[in-house]
Structure formats: structure tokens, C-alpha cells
Amino acid sequence: MTAADGARASVREDPAVPTVPRIVACPDGPIVVRGDVEIVDDRGRPVPRRRRTVALCRCGGTTIPPYCDGTHKANGFSTAGC
Amino acid sequence: MTATVPAGLRTGMARPQPRGPLGALVWGALDRRPDEVDEEVRAALVTAARTAVASGDLLADDDVQLTLFVLYELHYRGVAGVDDAWEWDADLLRARGVLEAAFEEALRDRVEVPADVAADGRSVADALFALTAPGPGPSVARYVGRRADDDQLHEFLVHRSVYQLKEADPHTWAIPRLAGHAKAALVEIQADEYGGGTPGRMHSELFARTMHGAGLDATFGAYVDRVPAVTLAGVNAMSLFGLHRRLRGAIAGHLAAFEMTSSLPNRLYGDGFRRHGYGTATTEYFDEHVEADAVHEQIAARDLAGGLAEHEPELLPDILFGAAACLYLDDLVGEHVLGAWERGESSLRPAAAAARRAG
Numbered sequence A: 001m002t003a004a005d006g007a008r009a010s011v012r013e014d015p016a017v018p019t020v021p022r023i024v025a026c027p028d029g030p031i032v033v034r035g036d037v038e039i040v041d042d043r044g045r046p047v048p049r050r051r052r053t054v055a056l057c058r059c060g061g062t063t064i065p066p067y068c069d070g071t072h073k074a075n076g077f078s079t080a081g082c
Numbered sequence B: 001m002t003a004t005v006p007a008g009l010r011t012g013m014a015r016p017q018p019r020g021p022l023g024a025l026v027w028g029a030l031d032r033r034p035d036e037v038d039e040e041v042r043a044a045l046v047t048a049a050r051t052a053v054a055s056g057d058l059l060a061d062d063d064v065q066l067t068l069f070v071l072y073e074l075h076y077r078g079v080a081g082v083d084d085a086w087e088w089d090a091d092l093l094r095a096r097g098v099l100e101a102a103f104e105e106a107l108r109d110r111v112e113v114p115a116d117v118a119a120d121g122r123s124v125a126d127a128l129f130a131l132t133a134p135g136p137g138p139s140v141a142r143y144v145g146r147r148a149d150d151d152q153l154h155e156f157l158v159h160r161s162v163y164q165l166k167e168a169d170p171h172t173w174a175i176p177r178l179a180g181h182a183k184a185a186l187v188e189i190q191a192d193e194y195g196g197g198t199p200g201r202m203h204s205e206l207f208a209r210t211m212h213g214a215g216l217d218a219t220f221g222a223y224v225d226r227v228p229a230v231t232l233a234g235v236n237a238m239s240l241f242g243l244h245r246r247l248r249g250a251i252a253g254h255l256a257a258f259e260m261t262s263s264l265p266n267r268l269y270g271d272g273f274r275r276h277g278y279g280t281a282t283t284e285y286f287d288e289h290v291e292a293d294a295v296h297e298q299i300a301a302r303d304l305a306g307g308l309a310e311h312e313p314e315l316l317p318d319i320l321f322g323a324a325a326c327l328y329l330d331d332l333v334g335e336h337v338l339g340a341w342e343r344g345e346s347s348l349r350p351a352a353a354a355a356r357r358a359g
């Protein structure tokens, strides 16, 4: 197997069925949530969700919690030690 | 039931005033049906295009950039009074090809592309995040957020209107040209751009509401006569990358860079309009982009650009070129606008000049 084949295989391993919710931990960034997941606040009230795929802040710096607003790029947030 | 398409979107863009001999010749041809235009005029189109690109700074050339903008519009929603058959007229395309070749060459000459990036998703995303990292220097976003007066806010919207009223369209050309992971990523982003199927949530319509909120005409192309070449060049680059399958790497990279430089500036744009007392209907476009583009940038960098580099590693240099070109052109517009504003001048072409040529 060549290196290029290996790279392609890693892409092919994605589950093909989108009905399973999928959470992607983005390096140095937010947590991207795809699929049917209920997002609620600490009292169980649904958080308004305006799009199918959302990014949840994990740097703590966002101005639109719980969603990411890109602030992690300006505040030096790093997931290197996570 | 009344039509749901806003009046300004029903017909093609109103034809702007030509800005030089090339535009005058092209408009003259477009006034007629293709089968009414003789060989002599057809040959002259190509000759005029060659002359227009022979000298000067193409990215700041009003005649070249406006002509390209109008020729590209034939592929989008058309130009009022221009026969649809012109879209695929071989001689007109040949003339456009002359402009495009010179435009692409100018961009490749001037845009610095990162080297030594490995063609795997993680490396490509890292390279793009490094390329688009927010800098400390002056920016239109910071100026709009903190200092711009009301006239400057209007100018800002006028510059933006030549793209944002058809937001996402140039990148949509790439969908049938991609496959697999990258295609799915692009569709995911574009579906959100087009409001997830709700017309009123389409980003182009949110921008129209912002323009209305500021008392501006939200008809596509209403202000093209006021917009300088450098702003048109930014939109033309998207059309160039989007309309050529050969450049599918560049349009993917362009979208990634565009999304990756959007969330933080849009917060500042919104601040600028709030500072002047505009309400949420006017700022919704910016607020929407703060949240949406923080999602899109992750998808665009990792799944679209990264996924494409993994599927088609030979496209990696163009992916990075498209991203760097997006940033380069954005900087040129920024320098132009901030330069004018710092001098206390308008960043737009004078209304009087446009009107005089119309007479």
C-alpha cells in the first residue's frame, strides 16, 4: 500500500450513515456536533439551534455560548495538553 | 399566491457603465443577439481583450475587471437586456479567456503560496489556520467596529454587495467537480449558506435585509458603477476559480480561507452597526456569520480542503494558492478602503462620474 492509498483509506473509514450523531474534537478549536443530538442548558432547557451542524466552544472564550465564535484563534487556546 | 422571489432578483443585473474601450466594445456586442454580430466585431472582441491586458496593473484595471464581472454574470443570473445565448458564445468566451489567462497569471505572480505542506488533512488544516491567523495590524473590520461613521458603513455595504447578494454561488460551481468527503463537506457548508432550505435564511437574503436596514437598494448590481476594480477583482477571482474544473483546488482553498477569516470580523462589523443604533434586523447577517462561519471554517479546513488534498494530492498547491489569493485580494481591498478613509475620502467611485458616463 502506498502512502497515498493510506491517506485515502483514512477518509473511507468514515461511517457512511449520517443518522448516527458524530462529534469531532477539532485540534485547538471547538467540538463540532453533527446529527440528532439534543443540546440543553444546565436546567435541561433546549439551547436554540439554528443549523444542522454546530460547533461548541471548549476554550471558554466565546461570546455566544455554548457555540464557538472563533475566539479560540485569538486567545491562544491549545488542545496540545488535552 | 404572490411570488416569493424579491423583485430585484427576477431579472438580470442592470448593465453598468463601461469603464474603457474593451467594455464599450463588449457592451455594444451584447446589445444584439449573437447571430446578429458579424465576424469583424467578433474578431475585434479578442483583439480588444489582448490590448486591455497588455499593460498596467490588471487587479486595479477598471475596464478589465468590470468587463470580466459582466461576462461572468452571464453564468449566474444574467444581465438585463442581454440574450442568454451569449453565455456560451465561443468568441465571447475566447475574449474572456484572454482576460482570465492574464488575470490568473497576475495572481500566480503576486500571491505567495506556502510550500512544504504534506497532503494529509491535518497538515493542510494546520497550514490554512496558520495562513489565516488573525493579525494585529489595521483592518477594515476593526475600523468598522470602532471608528467608521455612518457614511463609511454604507460604503462598506456597497463594496460587499457585489458579492454578498449572491453569496455562496461561485463556490457552488465546485460541487459536481468534487467527490467523496470533500464534496459532502462543500454541500454541508453550502446548504447552510442557502439557509438550510428556508429562503429567508439564505445568507444573500440576510444581506439584503441588512442593506434595506441601512436604506440601501438591495437589487443585485445596483451599485456596481460605484465599486472600484480592486473590489470586483475579489469577486472575479471566485468566478474564475469556480467556473474552471481545472481550478477546483483553488476554489476549495478560497472558500476555506474565506470562512476562516469571517467569524471574528463579522463580530466587529455587527459592533459597528450597533454602535450607530441599527437594530437586530440589520445586524442579523453579521451575527449569523459569527456563529455559522465558526462551524464552516472547521468543515472547510479539515473536510473540504483537507479531504480534497487527501483524495487528489496533486491539487494541494492550488488549494493553498486559492486560499492565499483570497487573503491577498482581501488585503488589497482593505488597503484601498482604509487608505481612502484615513485620508477622509470615499472608497467608492464618485457617483457623478458614473452618472456622467451614463449621459
Ligand code: FES
Pocket: A029, A030, A031, A056, A057, A058, A059, A060, A061, A062, A067, A068, A069, A070, A071, A072, A073, B294
Ligand atoms: S472554541 Fe471557539 S471560541 Fe471557544
